[in-house]
Amino acid sequence: MADFSGPLPGAEPDAAALIAARPHLTMNADHGLMLEGVPLAVIAAELGSPCWVYGAETIRTRLAALRAALAKAGLGATDFHYAVKANDHLAILAIMAAAGAGADVVSGGELARARHAGIPASHIVYSGVGKSFRDLQLAVGEGIGQVNVESREELAMLSAVAEAAGRRVDLVLRVNPDVDAKTHAKITTGLAExxxxxxxxxxxxxYAYAGSLPGLNPVGLAMHIGSQIVSVEPFDTAFARMAEMIGRLRAAGHTVTRLDCGGGIGISYEDGSxxxxDDYAGVxxxxxxxxxxxxxxxxxxWLVGPAGLLLSSVIIAKKTGNRAFLVLDAAMNDLVRPAMYDAWHGIVPVAAADFGTPDMPVDVVGPVCETGDTFAKDRLLPALGPDALVAILDAGAYGAVMSSTYNARPLAAAALVDGDRWTTVTPRQQVTELWSRETVPAWLTETAGETG
Incomplete structure (x- = not known):
């Protein structure tokens, strides 16, 4: 099961349709594919490939659109905390901070990143099912705005930390509403199982137990039923259940002043919709x-997925039997979503000259020694030769953050576009950096004679 509503076989949008559905992308007759106001070929020429590219103005525009929809529905006072796990690059976090968004973090490392990027501690929410004692000490020590607690056991830990620090900590309980988000099994989070x-x-x-513990101030509830939800119905059901529970808690005499609605708003990797x-804000x-x-x-x-892409170059076009393969220099270690979730990403050529030429079905793959290193099967693309550039679209979320150095492949570079300017925000990792933190015990290099 894929984590999106992908196109039916044979009904995939062509490159022109993919670009038309994304206002931050344009095809220029002279410069080829552009993100905001920057030709992608220019970035690739300087940074090489594979290379991540993110659009700052695209992110700002999407955050403004989300705010506008909630304001239109009478929910203008809603607080936004960007889910750092989607893309934790410091430049992305700095964009969020400047736009007034806080951070939703799920580890001590993400908390440290958010603070380093300039997000105030008071505007940080700490979520996650497995917070350690040290994590809670960090959160309380920083004075973050809220802890989303997921168990009785965590409440006891948090109380001990708060008492030791002489602080009173605001918390909400994350509720499992047992609602099926109708998304991929690996990213659904709101079922009882x-x-x-x-x-x-x-x-x-x-909730009553939380109120009895020293150092704790239970102020409400939280929910998050899954990621990449492409229908409003699961939210409708979950919000109704949360409203019911809030009523029950208040009737029992408890104070409930906050509801953290979580994330999960999906994007279309096909048509960009x-x-x-307005429907989400309405429910x-x-x-x-x-x-x-x-x-x-x-x-x-929703904020960063469409704002990023992965630039890649063709290594070779080959045929094996009756299959045609386009082997890229990007691989599953760079973008693992297709291998992990069977996720569909649009793939378009960067050069203007490649548009309008006949398409042919081809399997788009990477060079990693795994059959799962496949980005697309039977994808219609023009004939592309070695060094031709392609852009793998909607890769701004759960792309670079899930990258690895499998097959001893260095991590890709990254660039940030902002209107008509751009800069490198992550240099390409050097091969020697892959083993810079490793040591070899001396006895492994001693000769037999030296060891007697």
């Missing part, structure tokens, strides 16, 4: 708008 959150039947007793923001307002809550949400993929 998932590891995340507090079971629906236990929420009231755990995804969930209609949010229908169930939650009259409850007098401070509403919060953690968008990630």
């Amino acid at each position: 998932n590891k995340f959150g507090i079971a629906w039947a236990e929420v009231e007793s755990v 995804g969930i209609a923001l 949010m307002a229908k169930h939650l708008g009259s409850l007098g809550l401070k509403l919060m949400m953690e968008p990630g993929r």
